[in-house]
Amino acid sequence: MKLLFFTLTLFLKIFSLNGQASSQLNLDTNWIVWNQNFRIQVPNVTIPNSIHTILHQSGQIEDPLFQYNDLKLRYLSLDDGWTFSQSFRLDEQETKNANAISLTLDSVDTMASIFLNTQLILNTSNQFLRHKIDDIKSLLKSSNQENVLEVKFSSPVKQAKSAADSYPYRMPPECPPKVQKGDCQINMLRKKQCSFSWDWGPNFPNIGLNGPVYLTFVNNFDFEFAVSVYPKQRHDLNNWIIDELVTIRRAVATAQNIKVITKIEEINFENSNNLTLNKKIEQKSILIDFSDSIDLWWPNGYGEQKMYELKVIVEMNGQSLTRWKKIGFRSVQLVQELTPSKKKEHGLTFYFKVNDVDIFLKGSNWIPADVFQERITRDYLTDLFNSAKESYMNVLRVWGGGIYELEHFYDLANEYGILVWQDFMFACAAYPTNPEFLQSVEKEVEYQVNRLRHHPCILIWAGNNENEAAISTDWYGIKDQKERYFADYRKLYIDTIRPVVEKYDPALSRPYLSSSPTNGLGSEEQNWLAKNPYDWNYGDLHFYDYKMNSWDPKNFPLPRLMSEFGVQSLPSMSTLSKCFLSEEDMDLQSNLTEHRQHHGNGNQEMIDEIKNNLEMPSDSDRRKNFNRQIYLTQLNQGK
Numbered sequence: 361m362k363l364l365f366f367t368l369t370l371f372l373k374i375f376s377l378n379g380q381a382s383s384q385l386n387l388d389t390n391w392i393v394w395n396q397n398f399r400i401q402v403p404n405v406t407i408p409n410s411i412h413t414i415l416h417q418s419g420q421i422e423d424p425l426f427q428y429n430d431l432k433l434r435y436l437s438l439d440d441g442w443t444f445s446q447s448f449r450l451d452e453q454e455t456k457n458a459n460a461i462s463l464t465l466d467s468v469d470t471m472a473s474i475f476l477n478t479q480l481i482l483n484t485s486n487q488f489l490r491h492k493i494d495d496i497k498s499l500l501k502s503s504n505q506e507n508v509l510e511v512k513f514s515s516p517v518k519q520a521k522s523a524a525d526s527y528p529y530r531m532p533p534e535c536p537p538k539v540q541k542g543d544c545q546i547n548m549l550r551k552k553q554c555s556f557s558w559d560w561g562p563n564f565p566n567i568g569l570n571g572p573v574y575l576t577f578v579n580n581f582d583f584e585f586a587v588s589v590y591p592k593q594r595h596d597l598n599n600w601i602i603d604e605l606v607t608i609r610r611a612v613a614t615a616q617n618i619k620v621i622t623k624i625e626e627i628n629f630e631n632s633n634n635l636t637l638n639k640k641i642e643q644k645s646i647l648i649d650f651s652d653s654i655d656l657w658w659p660n661g662y663g664e665q666k667m668y669e670l671k672v673i674v675e676m677n678g679q680s681l682t683r684w685k686k687i688g689f690r691s692v693q694l695v696q697e698l699t700p701s702k703k704k705e706h707g708l709t710f711y712f713k714v715n716d717v718d719i720f721l722k723g724s725n726w727i728p729a730d731v732f733q734e735r736i737t738r739d740y741l742t743d744l745f746n747s748a749k750e751s752y753m754n755v756l757r758v759w760g761g762g763i764y765e766l767e768h769f770y771d772l773a774n775e776y777g778i779l780v781w782q783d784f785m786f787a788c789a790a791y792p793t794n795p796e797f798l799q800s801v802e803k804e805v806e807y808q809v810n811r812l813r814h815h816p817c818i819l820i821w822a823g824n825n826e827n828e829a830a831i832s833t834d835w836y837g838i839k840d841q842k843e844r845y846f847a848d849y850r851k852l853y854i855d856t857i858r859p860v861v862e863k864y865d866p867a868l869s870r871p872y873l874s875s876s877p878t879n880g881l882g883s884e885e886q887n888w889l890a891k892n893p894y895d896w897n898y899g900d901l902h903f904y905d906y907k908m909n910s911w912d913p914k915n916f917p918l919p920r921l922m923s924e925f926g927v928q929s930l931p932s933m934s935t936l937s938k939c940f941l942s943e944e945d946m947d948l949q950s951n952l953t954e955h956r957q958h959h960g961n962g963n964q965e966m967i968d969e970i971k972n973n974l975e976m977p978s979d980s981d982r983r984k985n986f987n988r989q990i991y992l993t994q995l996n997q998g999k
């Protein structure tokens with residue numbers, strides 16, 4: 361095969377396992393990527409990465425965001441054989457020393473078959489999962505022979521279509537509106553829902569490895585833990601529960617006594633537990649009463665963001681292994697009670713208390729910071745968080761059409777005091793409820809909740825974006841089969857997701873809300889599907905009106921909590937100039953600007969909104985004129 365030409369072999373020295381319970385070998389460099397017919401081949405690829413970025417960086421395609429490239433590059437996501445291949449060699453002695461070797465792939469995007477030394481070891485179909493294959497030692501070659509790991513992707517566009525074709529009934533919306541120029545049936549896949557276009561974003565069905573890939577050499581044992589910290593009782597900020605889940609992996613299944621020590625060294629806190637293991641992989645739940653004197657974690661504007669390092673040490677067979685996470689102590693309560701009028705027709709309140717203090721939420725919705733996740737740098741995120749803090753925000757809503765954000769996002773939110781309203785990744789669609797889909801969602805929720813629950817910034821879990829509204833107010837013309845879709849809705853968000861969330865992260869840690877917008881308790885009383893999820897008197901509201909004069913406060917509703925509202929504006933010239941070529945393109949109604957507008961009639965709406973209060977510019981210099989148009993759309997939005 362031609363590919364041999366490119367094969368870059370890696371000689372690896374794994375640090376000694378002697379005396380160590382486990383160690384890790386990262387496979388993040390030197391991947392080779394090729395497509396179905398081998399016409400495209402790229403050596404020396406570093407992950408996380410995806411094909412658009414890989415091909416752009418290696419000079420084989422233009423910047424995907426330039427001009428009409430979203431249309432021109434569609435063939436990339438239709439290719440049914442993108443393959444990421446990795447060759448590595450292992451030291452014989454080190455491999456022998458390990459009692460078990462596991463392989464972890466953190467976020468495979470999305471439909472792929474994974475081969476180790478030509479043997480199929482895993483099929484993936486959910487981007488939001490981490491895949492850990494517990495013992496692959498028997499498949500590995502040592503003594504300087506080459507091991508080959510291959511991840512073969514199939515086209516997400518074709519897979520989505522075939523999943524929809526074989527589903528027993530319609531799963532609307534089949535396709536996005538034409539103006540979005542997107543692919544169809546993303547709701548059939550557990551994949552970033554906006555990757556098949558959105559009303560704010562382009563159609564780039566990503567294919568790639570979004571997270572690290574590594575081998576773990578388990579000499580004796582390995583472990584990881586999840587932890588939530590919450591008050592023992594509501595309104596009591598002196599007595600806390602440290603709620604840990606420790607997952608221990610061993611190479612053998614023999615009875616074994618172990619010790620689990622939890623430490624917060626800064627305040628000399630230590631707790632020790634003796635446990636007995638019986639299985640190879642075992643999860644142990646540990647609830648620790650904690651009442652030392654601590655400093656609380658507060659949202660931006662309400663106090664300091666004090667974090668503590670919590671260490672968990674597992675001791676077994678005379679060996680010990682330490683892992684740590686940063687935690688914060690704060691309480692969260694969602695208050696839904698009769699308003700001061702006590703009149704039923706005024707509905708219920710809907711606001712949050714953090715550390716028993718009423719919080720006025722001020723913030724924004726958060727979509728992925730780049731359509732290509734691997735391009736998001738820490739500096740870029742830090743800059744965005746700094747901007748949020750400096751504009752007095754205290755909350756960001758991680759919107760359900762994107763991704764469960766990367767670790768660094770939540771670290772920054774903790775550090776800057778930005779609360780996070782965390783949607784689960786379902787948006788603007790009906791979803792399948794066949795057993796395989798529900799099982800995949802259960803695993804996803806278990807994984808993500810345990811990955812994230814130690815972050816004090818996370819304020820609330822919410823089941824989805826706008827799906828209650830879509831079903832209740834019949835966006836898809838499915839009234840005649842209402843009962844079927846109503847049942848599907850409850851099965852997914854109420855009967856599948858909610859119990860998994862509450863099993864690992866109880867309501868005292870943070871609440872679970874079925875949707876956004878929703879009437880909250882008001883929806884619950886209507887069997888989770890409110891007649892009007894947009895009722896101002898209950899829950900949260902999404903509000904859009906592109907016709908009104910948005911500079912007149914009287915035109916806005918007064919809901920209990922506004923979780924989405926606003927109007928469009930253009931990005932600044934510094935951003936746009938990366939996608940625009942000529943002065944021809946520079947107008948709010950040029951072909952290119954219209955092409956990039958994914959909301960029907962959106963550019964005309966921006967003009968009309970500006971004209972409510974200002975005059976549109978009419979400079980004969982196209983560039984100057986466009987700059988003024990941009991400024992006015994931003995002024996209109998800012999006001």
Ligand SMILES: *[C@@H]1O[C@H](CO)[C@@H](O)[C@H](O)[C@H]1NC(C)=O
Nearest residue numbers: 368389390391403404405406
């Ligand atoms: C491979 O990529 C790395 C990082 O991008 C670079 O430093 C190195 O020079 C490349 N090696 C080859 C052989 O191209």
Ligand SMILES: *[C@@H]1O[C@H](CO)[C@@H](O)[C@H](O)[C@H]1NC(C)=O
Nearest residue numbers: 472473474480481482483484
């Ligand atoms: C993966 O999918 C293929 C094709 O559908 C199937 O034959 C195979 O058994 C699956 N393998 C695993 C490990 O799930």
Ligand SMILES: *[C@@H]1O[C@H](CO)[C@@H](O)[C@H](O)[C@H]1NC(C)=O
Nearest residue numbers: 617618619631632633634635
């Ligand atoms: C745990 O076991 C050790 C000895 O194996 C013993 O000294 C200690 O008291 C035990 N701790 C608890 C909390 O039971």
Ligand SMILES: *[C@@H]1O[C@H](CO)[C@@H](O)[C@H](O)[C@H]1NC(C)=O
Nearest residue numbers: 942943944945950951952954
């Ligand atoms: C804009 O689009 C129209 C209709 O497709 C086409 O006739 C026209 O040539 C385009 N103009 C430019 C400058 O590309």
